[in-house]
Amino acid sequence: MKDFVVTPWEVKGEVDYEKLIKEFGISPLTQELLERIKKHTKELHPFLERKIFFAHRDLDWILDMYEKGEKFYLYTGRGPSGEMHLGHLLPFIFTKWLQDKFDAKVYIQITDDEKFLFKNLTLEQTKKFGYSNALDIIALGFDKKKTFIFLDTEYSKTLYEQAIKVAKHLTFSTVKATFGFTNETNVGAIFFTSVQAVPAFLESVKEGRNVPCLVPLGVDQDPHFRLARDVLPKLGFYKPAVIHSKFFPSLLGKNAKMSASEPNSAIFTTDSEEDVDRKIKNAFTGGATTIKEQKEKGGNPEVCSVYSYYYFLFGKDEKELKQIYEDCKSGKRLCGECKQILAERIKKFLKEHQRKREEAKKEIDKFLIKD
Ligand code: TYM
Numbered sequence: 001m002k003d004f005v006v007t008p009w010e011v012k013g014e015v016d017y018e019k020l021i022k023e024f025g026i027s028p029l030t031q032e033l034l035e036r037i038k039k040h041t042k043e044l045h046p047f048l049e050r051k052i053f054f055a056h057r058d059l060d061w062i063l064d065m066y067e068k069g070e071k072f073y074l075y076t077g078r079g080p081s082g083e084m085h086l087g088h089l090l091p092f093i094f095t096k097w098l099q100d101k102f103d104a105k106v107y108i109q110i111t112d113d114e115k116f117l118f119k120n121l122t123l124e125q126t127k128k129f130g131y132s133n134a135l136d137i138i139a140l141g142f143d144k145k146k147t148f149i150f151l152d153t154e155y156s157k158t159l160y161e162q163a164i165k166v167a168k169h170l171t172f173s174t175v176k177a178t179f180g181f182t183n184e185t186n187v188g189a190i191f192f193t194s195v196q197a198v199p200a201f202l203e204s205v206k207e208g209r210n211v212p213c214l215v216p217l218g219v220d221q222d223p224h225f226r227l228a229r230d231v232l233p234k235l236g237f238y239k240p241a242v243i244h245s246k247f248f249p250s251l252l253g254k255n256a257k258m259s260a261s262e263p264n265s266a267i268f269t270t271d272s273e274e275d276v277d278r279k280i281k282n283a284f285t286g287g288a289t290t291i292k293e294q295k296e297k298g299g300n301p302e303v304c305s306v307y308s309y310y311y312f313l314f315g316k317d318e319k320e321l322k323q324i325y326e327d328c329k330s331g332k333r334l335c336g337e338c339k340q341i342l343a344e345r346i347k348k349f350l351k352e353h354q355r356k357r358e359e360a361k362k363e364i365d366k367f368l369i370k371d
Contacts, residue, residue, distance in 0.1 A: 006220050007179060009118060014254045017054055017219075017246060024222050026055040026244060036063050041101040047094050047245065052312060055219065057229065058241035065212045066102070072212040074098055075199045075240070077109035080129035080151075081119050084136045085266035086313060087248035087258050091216045094245065096140050098216065099147070106147045107199040108137060113152040114196070117188040127151060134364060136269045139356035144366045152195060157371040159198050162205060167194040169231040178223050197228035200240035210238050219244040249308045253284035269357070273347050280306070280343040286328070287335035298331040306339055314345045 004013030006020060021028055029051065038044050040063075047053045062072050076095050078088065092108075099106050110133060112126040119126075130151045137149065152159060175181060175190055203211045215225055222244060229239040250258040250265040258266040264279055271279075286300030286307065301307035307328065315321040327333035 008220050008223060009179075011220050011247060015247060020219060021055055024055075024219070024226070026057055026219075026222065026242070027059075029054055029056055029059070029243075033059060033063075036060075040066070045094060045097045046315075046317075047090070047097075049318065050311065051246075052090070053094060053216070053243050053245045055244040056242060057222075057225070058239060059214070059243055062212055062214050062241045070212060071102070071104065072214050072241075073105040073107065073203045075107045075109070075202075075213055075215050076217055077111060077196070077199070078130075078133050078137065079111045079115050079118075080126050080133045081115040081121060082129055083268045083270045084133050085248075085258060085268050087218070087266060088133075089136065089140065089269070090245050090248055090312070091218055092137050092140050094243075095216045096142050098214070099143060104146070104214075105203065106142060107202060108134075108142075108147065108149040109196065109199050110134060110149065110151045111192075111196065113188070114192050117186060117192060123153065127153065131364070132270075134367070135357045135360040136353075138360035138363055138367055139353055141356075142367070144363060147367055148369045149367045150369045154368075154370045158202070159195055162198040162202065163191075163194040165235055166197045166228070166231050167191055169234050170194060170227060174227065178227060193224050193227055196224045197231065200225065200228050201232055201235070201237040204237050210236075212238055213240040215240050215242045217242065217244060218247060220247075248312050249305055251279055251283040251305045251309075253305060254303060267346055267350070269350065269353055271350060273350075276343055276346050276350065280339050280346065283339065285335045285339070291334060294334060295331045299328045299333075299335065301325050301328045304328070306335070306342055309342055309346070314342060314349070 004015045005011065006015060029048070033056070034044060034048055037048065066072060074095050076091050078084070095106060098104060110130040112123065112130045115121055115126040116123045134149050170193065172190060175193060181190060200213050200215060203213065222242060225240055225242050232239055248258065251267070252262070252265050264282060267276060267279060284305045286302065286304030288294035288297055288299065301324070307324065310321060310324055315324065324333060324338070328338070
Protein backbone atom coordinates (compact mmCIF):
# COMPACT_ATOMS: atom_id res chain seq x y z
CA MET A 1 0.00 0.00 0.00
CA LYS A 2 1.27 3.46 -0.86
CA ASP A 3 1.51 5.81 2.11
CA PHE A 4 0.12 8.74 0.16
CA VAL A 5 -2.08 9.38 -2.88
CA VAL A 6 -2.19 12.53 -5.02
CA THR A 7 -4.67 12.81 -7.91
CA PRO A 8 -6.80 15.79 -9.02
CA TRP A 9 -9.73 14.30 -7.10
CA GLU A 10 -8.06 12.77 -4.07
CA VAL A 11 -5.18 13.75 -1.77
CA LYS A 12 -4.55 11.26 1.03
CA GLY A 13 -1.78 10.64 3.60
CA GLU A 14 1.37 12.62 4.32
CA VAL A 15 2.74 13.66 0.94
CA ASP A 16 6.44 13.02 0.33
CA TYR A 17 7.26 15.75 -2.19
CA GLU A 18 10.64 14.27 -3.16
CA LYS A 19 8.92 11.04 -4.08
CA LEU A 20 6.16 12.92 -5.89
CA ILE A 21 8.71 14.74 -8.06
CA LYS A 22 9.99 11.36 -9.24
CA GLU A 23 6.56 9.79 -9.59
CA PHE A 24 5.13 12.69 -11.65
CA GLY A 25 8.36 13.27 -13.60
CA ILE A 26 8.46 16.96 -12.67
CA SER A 27 11.60 19.00 -11.93
CA PRO A 28 12.58 20.56 -8.60
CA LEU A 29 12.74 24.35 -8.51
CA THR A 30 16.47 24.95 -8.23
CA GLN A 31 18.32 27.88 -6.67
CA GLU A 32 19.61 28.72 -10.13
CA LEU A 33 16.07 29.04 -11.50
CA LEU A 34 15.04 31.16 -8.51
CA GLU A 35 17.94 33.51 -9.23
CA ARG A 36 16.83 33.75 -12.85
CA ILE A 37 13.29 34.64 -11.77
CA LYS A 38 14.68 37.23 -9.35
CA LYS A 39 16.60 38.92 -12.15
CA HIS A 40 13.23 39.90 -13.63
CA THR A 41 11.09 40.31 -10.51
CA LYS A 42 13.73 42.03 -8.29
CA GLU A 43 12.44 40.12 -5.27
CA LEU A 44 11.20 36.60 -4.62
CA HIS A 45 7.71 35.90 -3.37
CA PRO A 46 7.82 34.13 0.03
CA PHE A 47 6.20 31.12 -1.68
CA LEU A 48 9.37 30.81 -3.76
CA GLU A 49 11.73 31.74 -0.95
CA ARG A 50 10.18 29.00 1.23
CA LYS A 51 9.89 26.48 -1.63
CA ILE A 52 6.13 26.28 -1.17
CA PHE A 53 6.13 26.39 -4.95
CA PHE A 54 8.66 23.59 -5.26
CA ALA A 55 8.60 22.08 -8.74
CA HIS A 56 7.98 22.89 -12.39
CA ARG A 57 7.81 21.76 -15.98
CA ASP A 58 9.68 23.90 -18.53
CA LEU A 59 9.94 27.04 -16.40
CA ASP A 60 13.45 27.50 -17.81
CA TRP A 61 11.93 27.55 -21.31
CA ILE A 62 9.37 30.19 -20.26
CA LEU A 63 12.27 32.35 -19.03
CA ASP A 64 14.30 31.70 -22.22
CA MET A 65 11.35 32.90 -24.30
CA TYR A 66 10.72 35.89 -22.01
CA GLU A 67 14.35 36.91 -22.26
CA LYS A 68 14.06 36.75 -26.04
CA GLY A 69 11.10 39.14 -25.84
CA GLU A 70 8.27 36.60 -26.08
CA LYS A 71 5.87 37.27 -23.23
CA PHE A 72 3.86 34.47 -21.67
CA TYR A 73 0.34 34.40 -20.31
CA LEU A 74 -0.88 32.71 -17.13
CA TYR A 75 -3.63 30.15 -16.70
CA THR A 76 -5.07 28.68 -13.52
CA GLY A 77 -8.46 27.55 -12.21
CA ARG A 78 -10.89 26.49 -9.57
CA GLY A 79 -13.39 23.63 -9.27
CA PRO A 80 -16.42 25.15 -7.52
CA SER A 81 -17.55 22.39 -5.17
CA GLY A 82 -18.02 24.74 -2.21
CA GLU A 83 -16.61 27.91 -0.70
CA MET A 84 -12.85 28.35 -0.96
CA HIS A 85 -10.41 27.62 1.86
CA LEU A 86 -7.04 29.28 2.34
CA GLY A 87 -5.26 26.43 0.51
CA HIS A 88 -7.29 27.14 -2.63
CA LEU A 89 -6.14 30.74 -2.54
CA LEU A 90 -2.45 29.83 -2.76
CA PRO A 91 -2.14 29.40 -6.55
CA PHE A 92 -4.25 32.53 -7.08
CA ILE A 93 -2.16 34.69 -4.73
CA PHE A 94 0.93 33.52 -6.57
CA THR A 95 -0.62 34.00 -10.03
CA LYS A 96 -1.55 37.58 -9.13
CA TRP A 97 2.07 38.22 -8.07
CA LEU A 98 3.32 36.79 -11.38
CA GLN A 99 0.80 38.94 -13.26
CA ASP A 100 2.16 42.07 -11.56
CA LYS A 101 5.80 41.16 -12.03
CA PHE A 102 5.60 39.98 -15.65
CA ASP A 103 2.70 42.15 -16.79
CA ALA A 104 0.91 39.01 -17.95
CA LYS A 105 -2.64 38.24 -19.05
CA VAL A 106 -4.43 35.69 -16.87
CA TYR A 107 -7.11 33.15 -17.79
CA ILE A 108 -9.06 31.67 -14.88
CA GLN A 109 -11.22 28.63 -15.57
CA ILE A 110 -14.03 27.83 -13.16
CA THR A 111 -15.01 24.23 -13.81
CA ASP A 112 -18.68 24.10 -12.81
CA ASP A 113 -19.02 21.23 -15.32
CA GLU A 114 -16.26 19.21 -13.59
CA LYS A 115 -17.76 19.46 -10.12
CA PHE A 116 -21.19 18.57 -11.51
CA LEU A 117 -19.70 15.48 -13.17
CA PHE A 118 -17.52 14.34 -10.27
CA LYS A 119 -19.52 15.29 -7.18
CA ASN A 120 -23.00 14.79 -5.92
CA LEU A 121 -23.96 18.37 -6.81
CA THR A 122 -26.42 19.89 -9.27
CA LEU A 123 -25.28 22.25 -11.99
CA GLU A 124 -27.19 25.04 -10.25
CA GLN A 125 -25.14 24.44 -7.11
CA THR A 126 -21.75 24.34 -8.85
CA LYS A 127 -22.61 27.51 -10.79
CA LYS A 128 -23.62 29.27 -7.61
CA PHE A 129 -20.35 28.29 -5.95
CA GLY A 130 -18.55 29.32 -9.14
CA TYR A 131 -19.87 32.87 -8.84
CA SER A 132 -19.06 32.96 -5.14
CA ASN A 133 -15.51 31.67 -5.78
CA ALA A 134 -15.02 34.28 -8.51
CA LEU A 135 -15.51 36.96 -5.84
CA ASP A 136 -12.69 35.48 -3.74
CA ILE A 137 -10.44 35.40 -6.78
CA ILE A 138 -11.21 39.00 -7.78
CA ALA A 139 -10.70 40.09 -4.14
CA LEU A 140 -7.04 39.09 -4.45
CA GLY A 141 -6.44 42.11 -6.68
CA PHE A 142 -6.15 40.83 -10.26
CA ASP A 143 -5.90 43.45 -13.00
CA LYS A 144 -9.36 43.74 -14.58
CA LYS A 145 -7.95 44.74 -17.94
CA LYS A 146 -5.80 41.62 -18.14
CA THR A 147 -7.76 38.95 -16.30
CA PHE A 148 -10.43 36.77 -17.88
CA ILE A 149 -12.60 34.58 -15.70
CA PHE A 150 -15.15 32.13 -17.07
CA LEU A 151 -17.43 29.34 -15.94
CA ASP A 152 -17.10 26.42 -18.36
CA THR A 153 -20.86 26.17 -18.97
CA GLU A 154 -20.99 29.87 -19.84
CA TYR A 155 -18.05 29.80 -22.25
CA SER A 156 -18.86 26.49 -23.81
CA LYS A 157 -19.04 27.50 -27.47
CA THR A 158 -15.41 28.64 -27.40
CA LEU A 159 -14.27 25.77 -25.21
CA TYR A 160 -16.07 22.91 -26.93
CA GLU A 161 -14.67 23.67 -30.34
CA GLN A 162 -11.14 23.35 -28.94
CA ALA A 163 -11.80 20.58 -26.40
CA ILE A 164 -12.89 18.11 -29.10
CA LYS A 165 -9.55 18.64 -30.84
CA VAL A 166 -7.76 17.58 -27.67
CA ALA A 167 -10.18 14.72 -27.05
CA LYS A 168 -9.50 13.25 -30.49
CA HIS A 169 -5.90 12.60 -29.40
CA LEU A 170 -6.78 11.04 -26.04
CA THR A 171 -7.84 7.43 -25.68
CA PHE A 172 -9.89 5.95 -22.86
CA SER A 173 -6.95 3.76 -21.87
CA THR A 174 -4.63 6.77 -21.46
CA VAL A 175 -7.17 8.66 -19.35
CA LYS A 176 -7.92 5.54 -17.35
CA ALA A 177 -4.25 4.97 -16.58
CA THR A 178 -3.62 8.62 -15.73
CA PHE A 179 -6.58 9.20 -13.42
CA GLY A 180 -7.42 5.69 -12.23
CA PHE A 181 -10.86 5.69 -13.89
CA THR A 182 -12.83 2.47 -14.30
CA ASN A 183 -15.44 1.22 -16.75
CA GLU A 184 -18.04 2.60 -14.34
CA THR A 185 -16.75 6.20 -14.63
CA ASN A 186 -19.26 8.45 -16.38
CA VAL A 187 -18.29 9.56 -19.90
CA GLY A 188 -18.40 13.26 -18.97
CA ALA A 189 -15.63 12.66 -16.43
CA ILE A 190 -13.62 10.75 -19.02
CA PHE A 191 -13.90 13.68 -21.45
CA PHE A 192 -13.23 16.37 -18.84
CA THR A 193 -9.43 16.63 -19.05
CA SER A 194 -9.87 17.86 -22.65
CA VAL A 195 -11.81 20.83 -21.28
CA GLN A 196 -9.18 21.68 -18.67
CA ALA A 197 -6.51 21.60 -21.41
CA VAL A 198 -8.14 24.29 -23.57
CA PRO A 199 -7.12 27.49 -21.74
CA ALA A 200 -3.49 26.28 -21.99
CA PHE A 201 -3.59 27.17 -25.72
CA LEU A 202 -6.65 29.45 -26.00
CA GLU A 203 -4.56 32.62 -26.18
CA SER A 204 -2.68 31.12 -29.14
CA VAL A 205 -6.00 30.43 -30.89
CA LYS A 206 -7.21 33.97 -30.22
CA GLU A 207 -3.95 35.60 -31.29
CA GLY A 208 -3.45 33.37 -34.32
CA ARG A 209 0.16 32.72 -33.25
CA ASN A 210 1.76 30.61 -30.55
CA VAL A 211 1.94 32.31 -27.14
CA PRO A 212 3.78 30.57 -24.27
CA CYS A 213 1.58 29.66 -21.28
CA LEU A 214 2.55 29.16 -17.64
CA VAL A 215 0.15 27.32 -15.32
CA PRO A 216 0.55 27.84 -11.55
CA LEU A 217 -1.31 25.12 -9.64
CA GLY A 218 -1.39 22.81 -6.64
CA VAL A 219 0.56 19.68 -7.58
CA ASP A 220 -2.60 17.51 -7.54
CA GLN A 221 -3.65 19.12 -10.83
CA ASP A 222 -0.46 18.18 -12.66
CA PRO A 223 -1.76 15.00 -14.37
CA HIS A 224 -4.14 17.09 -16.52
CA PHE A 225 -1.20 19.02 -17.85
CA ARG A 226 0.98 15.95 -18.35
CA LEU A 227 -1.67 14.86 -20.85
CA ALA A 228 -2.08 18.34 -22.31
CA ARG A 229 1.68 18.52 -22.88
CA ASP A 230 1.52 15.29 -24.90
CA VAL A 231 -1.38 16.42 -27.05
CA LEU A 232 -0.84 20.15 -27.68
CA PRO A 233 2.23 19.83 -29.94
CA LYS A 234 0.16 17.45 -32.10
CA LEU A 235 -2.26 20.36 -32.61
CA GLY A 236 0.61 22.72 -33.43
CA PHE A 237 0.76 24.50 -30.06
CA TYR A 238 3.48 24.90 -27.43
CA LYS A 239 3.45 22.63 -24.41
CA PRO A 240 2.21 24.57 -21.39
CA ALA A 241 4.81 25.18 -18.66
CA VAL A 242 3.74 24.45 -15.10
CA ILE A 243 4.78 25.61 -11.62
CA HIS A 244 3.60 23.41 -8.74
CA SER A 245 2.78 24.22 -5.15
CA LYS A 246 2.76 22.01 -2.10
CA PHE A 247 -0.45 21.59 -0.12
CA PHE A 248 -1.38 23.97 2.62
CA PRO A 249 -1.85 21.39 5.40
CA SER A 250 -5.01 20.58 7.30
CA LEU A 251 -5.60 22.10 10.74
CA LEU A 252 -6.16 18.58 12.02
CA GLY A 253 -2.60 17.35 11.37
CA LYS A 254 -0.43 16.42 8.41
CA ASN A 255 -2.20 13.19 7.55
CA ALA A 256 -5.63 14.71 7.62
CA LYS A 257 -7.34 16.06 4.56
CA MET A 258 -8.12 19.74 4.19
CA SER A 259 -11.55 19.68 2.69
CA ALA A 260 -15.00 21.13 2.53
CA SER A 261 -16.46 17.88 3.84
CA GLU A 262 -14.44 18.38 7.07
CA PRO A 263 -15.08 22.07 7.91
CA ASN A 264 -12.74 22.03 10.93
CA SER A 265 -9.80 21.03 8.75
CA ALA A 266 -9.50 24.43 7.10
CA ILE A 267 -10.25 28.13 7.35
CA PHE A 268 -12.73 29.15 4.66
CA THR A 269 -12.78 32.66 3.21
CA THR A 270 -16.36 33.07 4.38
CA ASP A 271 -15.67 32.00 7.99
CA SER A 272 -16.67 34.26 10.89
CA GLU A 273 -14.35 35.42 13.67
CA GLU A 274 -15.94 32.83 15.97
CA ASP A 275 -15.21 30.08 13.42
CA VAL A 276 -11.56 31.14 13.30
CA ASP A 277 -11.22 31.21 17.09
CA ARG A 278 -12.82 27.79 17.43
CA LYS A 279 -10.85 26.14 14.64
CA ILE A 280 -7.49 27.49 15.78
CA LYS A 281 -8.23 26.58 19.38
CA ASN A 282 -8.87 22.98 18.30
CA ALA A 283 -5.99 22.79 15.83
CA PHE A 284 -3.47 19.96 15.99
CA THR A 285 -0.12 21.18 17.36
CA GLY A 286 3.35 19.85 18.03
CA GLY A 287 3.01 20.76 21.71
CA ALA A 288 3.58 18.45 24.67
CA THR A 289 0.70 17.21 26.81
CA THR A 290 1.38 19.54 29.73
CA ILE A 291 2.76 23.08 29.93
CA LYS A 292 5.41 21.88 32.36
CA GLU A 293 6.62 19.22 29.92
CA GLN A 294 6.59 21.65 27.00
CA LYS A 295 8.64 24.22 28.90
CA GLU A 296 11.18 21.50 29.69
CA LYS A 297 11.31 19.57 26.41
CA GLY A 298 9.98 22.07 23.89
CA GLY A 299 7.46 21.54 21.09
CA ASN A 300 7.76 20.13 17.58
CA PRO A 301 7.03 22.71 14.86
CA GLU A 302 7.67 20.11 12.13
CA VAL A 303 4.37 18.37 12.80
CA CYS A 304 2.44 21.41 13.98
CA SER A 305 -0.43 22.71 11.86
CA VAL A 306 -0.31 26.09 13.64
CA TYR A 307 3.34 26.50 12.68
CA SER A 308 2.53 25.54 9.10
CA TYR A 309 -0.04 28.35 9.00
CA TYR A 310 2.70 30.81 9.90
CA TYR A 311 4.98 29.18 7.37
CA PHE A 312 2.53 29.27 4.44
CA LEU A 313 0.76 32.58 4.90
CA PHE A 314 0.93 34.28 8.24
CA GLY A 315 4.60 34.63 9.17
CA LYS A 316 5.84 38.22 8.76
CA ASP A 317 9.23 37.34 7.30
CA GLU A 318 12.01 34.77 7.36
CA LYS A 319 13.43 36.23 10.56
CA GLU A 320 10.16 35.95 12.45
CA LEU A 321 9.58 32.40 11.20
CA LYS A 322 12.99 31.33 12.41
CA GLN A 323 12.29 32.89 15.80
CA ILE A 324 8.93 31.12 16.12
CA TYR A 325 10.57 27.83 15.18
CA GLU A 326 13.39 28.18 17.68
CA ASP A 327 11.22 29.48 20.50
CA CYS A 328 8.86 26.54 19.99
CA LYS A 329 11.67 24.00 20.01
CA SER A 330 13.22 25.48 23.14
CA GLY A 331 9.92 25.55 25.04
CA LYS A 332 9.86 29.34 25.26
CA ARG A 333 6.81 29.76 23.02
CA LEU A 334 3.75 27.88 24.22
CA CYS A 335 0.83 26.69 22.11
CA GLY A 336 -1.84 28.89 23.70
CA GLU A 337 0.00 32.12 22.94
CA CYS A 338 1.10 30.90 19.51
CA LYS A 339 -2.49 30.02 18.58
CA GLN A 340 -3.83 33.32 19.84
CA ILE A 341 -1.41 35.38 17.74
CA LEU A 342 -2.22 33.27 14.69
CA ALA A 343 -5.98 33.59 15.20
CA GLU A 344 -5.66 37.39 15.38
CA ARG A 345 -3.68 37.46 12.11
CA ILE A 346 -6.16 35.21 10.32
CA LYS A 347 -9.10 37.32 11.51
CA LYS A 348 -7.38 40.47 10.28
CA PHE A 349 -6.71 38.85 6.90
CA LEU A 350 -10.30 37.60 6.58
CA LYS A 351 -11.83 40.93 7.57
CA GLU A 352 -9.93 42.64 4.78
CA HIS A 353 -10.57 39.80 2.33
CA GLN A 354 -14.31 39.80 3.07
CA ARG A 355 -14.45 43.56 2.55
CA LYS A 356 -12.76 43.22 -0.85
CA ARG A 357 -15.04 40.29 -1.65
CA GLU A 358 -18.05 42.57 -1.14
CA GLU A 359 -16.49 45.17 -3.40
CA ALA A 360 -15.82 42.51 -6.02
CA LYS A 361 -19.60 42.14 -6.50
CA LYS A 362 -19.56 45.49 -8.29
CA GLU A 363 -16.60 44.48 -10.46
CA ILE A 364 -17.44 40.92 -11.42
CA ASP A 365 -18.89 41.81 -14.84
CA LYS A 366 -15.58 43.38 -15.84
CA PHE A 367 -13.81 40.07 -15.29
CA LEU A 368 -16.29 37.50 -16.59
CA ILE A 369 -16.20 36.34 -20.18
CA LYS A 370 -19.12 34.44 -21.71
CA ASP A 371 -20.18 33.32 -25.18
P1 TYM B 1 -9.54 22.95 -7.05
O1 TYM B 1 -10.76 23.77 -6.94
O2 TYM B 1 -9.53 21.60 -6.42
O3 TYM B 1 -8.34 23.77 -6.45
C1 TYM B 1 -8.04 25.07 -6.90
C2 TYM B 1 -6.53 25.25 -6.88
O4 TYM B 1 -6.05 25.13 -5.54
C3 TYM B 1 -5.10 24.09 -5.43
N1 TYM B 1 -5.26 23.49 -4.10
C4 TYM B 1 -4.40 23.69 -3.10
N2 TYM B 1 -3.23 24.35 -3.09
C5 TYM B 1 -2.54 24.35 -1.92
N3 TYM B 1 -2.98 23.75 -0.81
C6 TYM B 1 -4.14 23.07 -0.76
N4 TYM B 1 -4.55 22.47 0.35
C7 TYM B 1 -4.92 23.02 -1.97
N5 TYM B 1 -6.10 22.46 -2.32
C8 TYM B 1 -6.29 22.77 -3.62
C9 TYM B 1 -5.41 23.15 -6.58
O5 TYM B 1 -4.29 22.39 -6.93
C10 TYM B 1 -5.79 24.15 -7.66
O6 TYM B 1 -4.63 24.72 -8.27
N6 TYM B 1 -9.86 21.13 -11.77
C11 TYM B 1 -9.36 22.22 -10.94
C12 TYM B 1 -9.73 23.59 -11.49
C13 TYM B 1 -8.86 24.00 -12.65
C14 TYM B 1 -7.48 24.28 -12.60
C15 TYM B 1 -7.11 24.64 -13.92
C16 TYM B 1 -6.55 24.27 -11.56
C17 TYM B 1 -9.29 24.18 -13.93
N7 TYM B 1 -8.23 24.58 -14.70
C18 TYM B 1 -5.80 24.99 -14.22
C19 TYM B 1 -5.23 24.64 -11.85
C20 TYM B 1 -4.88 24.98 -13.18
C21 TYM B 1 -9.85 22.07 -9.52
O7 TYM B 1 -10.80 21.40 -9.25
O8 TYM B 1 -9.12 22.82 -8.59
